[in-house]
Amino acid sequence: MENHETILETKKLNLFYGDKQALIDVDLSVYKNHVTALIGPSGCGKSTLIRCFNRMNDLVSDCRIEGQVIYHDQNLYSPAVDVVHMRKKIGMVFQQPNPFPKSIYDNVAYGPRVHGIKDKKILDGIVEKSLMQAALWDEVHDRLDDPAMGLSGGQQQRLCIARTLAVEPEIILMDEPCSALDPIATAKIESLIDDLKKEYTVIIVTHSMSQASRVSDFTGFMYLGKMIEFGETEKIFTSPDEELTNNYITGRFG
Amino acid sequence: MVNGIMKNFNVEGEKSLYNSRCISDLVIRGILFAAAVFGVLTVFFILLFLLKDGMPAFTSIGLYDFLFGQVWNPAGVNPAYGTFPLWVGTILVTLGAMVIAAPLGIAGAIYISEIASYRVRSIIKPAVELLAGIPSVVYGFFGLVILTDWLRVTFDIPSGECWLAGSILLGIMALPTIISVSEDAISAVPASYRQGSLGLGATHWQTISRIITPAALSGITAAIILGMGRAVGETMAVMMVTGNAAIIPDPIYNILSPVRTLTGTLGIEMGEVAVGSEHYHALFGVAVLLLAITLVVNISAQHIIKKIREKGTGAKKNGRKMIHIEFPVIKKHLHDSMKWLKYTLAGLLIVFLLYTSIIAGIAAVALVSLWYGYIKNLDPKKMQKLAFSLLYVSIGIILVVLAIILFDIISKGLPALSWEFLTGYPRDLGREGGIFPAIVGTLYLVGGAILFALPIGVGAAIYLVEYTGEGRLTSIIRSGVDLLNGTPSIVFGLFGFAFLVLFVDFGVCLLSGMITLGLMVLPTIIRTTEEALKSVPDSLRHGSLALGATKWQTIRKVVLSPAAPGIITGTILSIGRAAGETAPIMFTAVVFTTRFLPGSVFDPIMALPYHLFILSTNVPGASTNQYGTALVLLILVMAVYSIAILIRNHYHKSLRW
Incomplete structure (x- = not known):
């Protein structure tokens, strides 16, 4: 574990929604070009944690955060950080596919356009490359101008991944990306995640333990806002150190 | 393909998070x-x-004299500014309008949302919305030329410009509001209620009358109150057909007596008033009174609608209506700084409720006697037929009214x-x-x-x-x-x-x-x-x-x-x-x-x-x-x-x- 380069690290992260504490002293290291899975029962704070990594929690009123999230030696929560610029480097794929009500092409080109690319040829290249990376190109290359809302759920989710890739982030956050999808679409996304880690760092929240064991290199188990155990996925799922983890992965609760 | 990535804008090595497109x-x-x-x-x-x-x-006229003075006569030798006949006129005309519009509007809404086929609905709904679009001065013109004349001949009275004419016209004008807000409330009743009731063997009408309408009742109430608000604030149409005599009908239920409303007074007198005179301030006082009445009406409607939303049964997803509001702040403000207004409002409300309850009482007695005398013995299928034919009659009346207005104006206007x-x-x-x-x-x-x-x-x-x-x-x-x-x-x-x-x-x-x-x-x-x-x-x-x-x-x-x-x-x-x-x-x-x-x-x-x-x-x-x-x-x-x-x-x- 020591030879891996750490790209993102939380230090004593505490988060409150009003009076309610949702994260308690979370310490976590995320390694570059690996897939890290966060698992745990509903309400354990795993989605809250992943939303700290690109400050989507800023959009929740009365949400208060203490502690640090370190990315390339900089604290994401320091006042000097430009949230917008940061989110360009740490992208996010949401639980429900949320394509914009635009064409397939415009969905993928949205990010690059927002970041100032106007040249049609460059945009074409980015769109093609991103859709290929998201394994969607073959299905949609002849109808890029169709509305994205006409795609199936699984296609929409891969489109959202392509949209995120088009911005060329370093880290991709996925918040239960398959929970709204059928098994075949899920399998496609999972194999996609495997491809993506060559180029990107992926953090995925999932409620499916089998999914975590299939796609991730490292797994963190959370319970009631605390990071109970973190380690290589194989170890977590075969011989966890903590009793609580063992109970969860063997299905005794959750 | 992943290896062939060319970096387009996230320049390699640029790790800083401190960029700014914020300016x-x-x-x-x-x-x-x-x-x-x-x-x-x-x-x-x-x-x-x-x-x-x-x-x-x-201050100069005195609150009591202003509100309860029996005479409004700004032009007399001894000018009098008692608004009593004016706001009573407003209330009477509005109530009359509601007696006409509420049953028709609710029936229309039930018909549109429950009975009409998709195709019929897609014609009737826009038609009702068009009714809302007709300018009030056109209604007034129609009322003046056709309606008052018809009333004069029918009831054999010297002039057809009266309370009844105003109420009929305002009723027509309030219909679209009542229909569309009630229809939203009815459509928002979850389909599971309907299926549950039908699944137990209830007829369509039983489902409508016992499940759907009660579930949508608060929305329907709000619709009527909003329609009332529309009627209270209407100027041109009312001014053109009510005769504008600042008197209280004698006896009070004489619907053929001319009346004058608050809005009508403003419309008639504002143009000729001497600026800064007592009359001028009295007219602004009338405007404040008008504002207070619409405030009461709207607050109650908002209050009901807000309650529906809190319960989560009502028009939660209906983003297109512009009607959810929080008034507590203003209420508090009123409470603090203008105690007098509070008493006025309370007084108004009491009179208002009194009249409403009288009319509601009469209607209820009529309904109950009808129920026991005849309807109770009908079997559900016949009952449904009866109810549905009443609904058809209602929507028919609405459409006929629209057709008459449009036909009259188009047929006589085209030659010009x-x-x-x-x-x-x-x-x-x-x-x-x-x-x-x-x-x-x-x-x-x-x-x-x-x-x-x-x-x-x-x-x-x-x-x-x-x-x-x-x-x-x-x-x-x-x-x-x-x-x-x-x-x-x-x-x-x-x-x-x-x-x-x-x-x-x-x-x-x-x-x-x-x-x-x-x-x-x-x-x-x-x-x-x-x-x-x-x-x-x-x-x-x-x-x-x-x-x-x-x-x-x-x-x-x-x-x-x-x-x-x-x-x-x-x-x-x-x-x-x-x-x-x-x-x-x-x-x-x-x-x-x-x-x-x-x-x-x-x-x-x-x-x-x-x-x-x-x-x-x-x-x-x-x-x-x-x-x-x-x-x-x-x-x-x-x-x-x-x-x-x-x-x-x-x-x-x-x-x-």
């Missing part, structure tokens, strides 16, 4: 903030201005239309010649009003929805906007006259009219834009923000385009409303005839609604041109409304997430 975002935020502040300050300025000019009425009529100037007090200056004047007025209100309204709405949380401040702002939204249009006319024409000294001119109309439609634009923005799901905003787009980029590229149909619809409806309104421009912008088009915004102008008003009330023997003017105005406003309805229907079908 333009800050500038835009500032502009939007300014729009919001301006919009909001205007709202409160209008209220304060009215209060300021109305206050002397209460000619090239000369449309492009010529009026002669012989409008009996001869054309209405070209009036058409141009109306277009100028509406164009100016929209140019003024649209940027401010949309900017303010974007700021309120996208940049502020739901705090105390936004709730104050929203209360103010909603208060203004329910304010009778004549009150805007009053404000425009007192502030723009006299105080700022623009005089009676195009500019004063534009601003007055703009202020009138501002709340509508703010409200509809807010609703349109709120209907855009947050997931789209989050998707864009997570890609590193700035707030303004997100709003401009992701939020505004799906919200655009809603904003456009709201704007077009505002255009239609501005084009058809008479009361706000009556004292601020128009003259009856001018031989010239306006040379600058400081010239007075002609406008279609006002032209029609004067032609039909003050110029005998102008029948042809009256109908011609009414038809042109009707076509203009209907065209605007049809476009709005088409746009809405088009996007309702194609937009989904």
Whole structure:
């Protein structure tokens, strides 16, 4: 574990929604070009944690955060950080596919356009490359101008991944990306995640333990806002150190 | 393929998070903030201005004499300013209107949402909405020419201008509000209720009467109250058909007696009052009273609607109605600083409830006796037939009324239309010649009003929805906007006259009219834009923000385009409303005839609604041109409304997430 380069690290992260504490002293290291899975029962704070990594929690009123999230030696929560610029480097794929009500092409080109690319040829290249990376190109290359809302759920989710890739982030956050999808679409996304880690760092929240064991290199188990155990996925799922983890992965609760 | 990535903009090695595209975002935020502040300050300025000019009425005349004095006679040797007959008149006419409109409207709503097939519904709904679009002066004209004449002959009375005429006309005008709000409430009843009831073997009518209507009852109540609000604030139509004698009907239930309403008083007397006189302040006092009544009416409607929303049974997803409001702040304000108003309101409410309960009592007795005498013994199938035929009759009456109004105006107006009529100037007090200056004047007025209100309204709405949380401040702002939204249009006319024409000294001119109309439609634009923005799901905003787009980029590229149909619809409806309104421009912008088009915004102008008003009330023997003017105005406003309805229907079908 020591030879891996750490790209993102939380230090004593505490988060409150009003009076309610949702994260308690979370310490976590995320390694570059690996897939890290966060698992745990509903309400354990795993989605809250992943939303700290690109400050989507800023959009929740009365949400208060203490502690640090370190990315390339900089604290994401320091006042000097430009949230917008940061989110360009740490992208996010949401639980429900949320394509914009635009064409397939415009969905993928949205990010690059927002970041100032106007040249049609460059945009074409980015769109093609991103859709290929998201394994969607073959299905949609002849109808890029169709509305994205006409795609199936699984296609929409891969489109959202392509949209995120088009911005060329370093880290991709996925918040239960398959929970709204059928098994075949899920399998496609999972194999996609495997491809993506060559180029990107992926953090995925999932409620499916089998999914975590299939796609991730490292797994963190959370319970009631605390990071109970973190380690290589194989170890977590075969011989966890903590009793609580063992109970969860063997299905005794959750 | 993953290896072949060329870095396009995330330059390798650039790890810093301290970049800034914030400057333009800050500038835009500032502009939007300014729009919001301006919009909001205007709202409160209008209220304060009215209060300021109305206050002397209460102090010098005396609150009791002003409210309960039996005589309103400003022109007498000993002028008297007792508003008792006026507000009693308002209440009577409104109640009469509700007795007519409530059963018809509810029946119509049940028919549309429960019984009509998809195709029938797609014809009837727009038809009802068109009914809402007919300008009040056109209703007034129809009432004056057809309705009062019919009443005079039928009841053999010297003049048909009476309480009943006003109530019938206001009832028709309140119908669209009642129908569409009730229909929303009924449609919002979960399908599972319906299926559950039908699954137990209940007939369709049993399901409607025992499950669906009770579940939608609070929404229907709110619909009736909102319709009442509309009726209380109506000026032109009422003024043209009620006879305007400031007396209390004798006996009180004499529906053929002439009456005079608060709005009618303002419409008649404001033009001729000496500025700063006791009469002038008394009229502002009347405006404040009117405002207080609409406030009570609207607060109760909002209160009910808010309750429905809290319970979560009602129109939770219906973003398109502009009716959820928090008034506590204003209520508190009233409580603190104007105790007298509280007592007034309480008094009004008691009288109001008294009358309502009398009428409700009569209706209930009639229904119950009907129930026991006949209906109870019917088997469910026959019962359903009876009920449905009543519903058919109701919707039939509504459609026939619409058809009569349209047919009368179109059939008699068409012969008047000619090239000369449309492009010529009026002669012989409008009996001869054309209405070209009036058409141009109306277009100028509406164009100016929209140019003024649209940027401010949309900017303010974007700021309120996208940049502020739901705090105390936004709730104050929203209360103010909603208060203004329910304010009778004549009150805007009053404000425009007192502030723009006299105080700022623009005089009676195009500019004063534009601003007055703009202020009138501002709340509508703010409200509809807010609703349109709120209907855009947050997931789209989050998707864009997570890609590193700035707030303004997100709003401009992701939020505004799906919200655009809603904003456009709201704007077009505002255009239609501005084009058809008479009361706000009556004292601020128009003259009856001018031989010239306006040379600058400081010239007075002609406008279609006002032209029609004067032609039909003050110029005998102008029948042809009256109908011609009414038809042109009707076509203009209907065209605007049809476009709005088409746009809405088009996007309702194609937009989904």
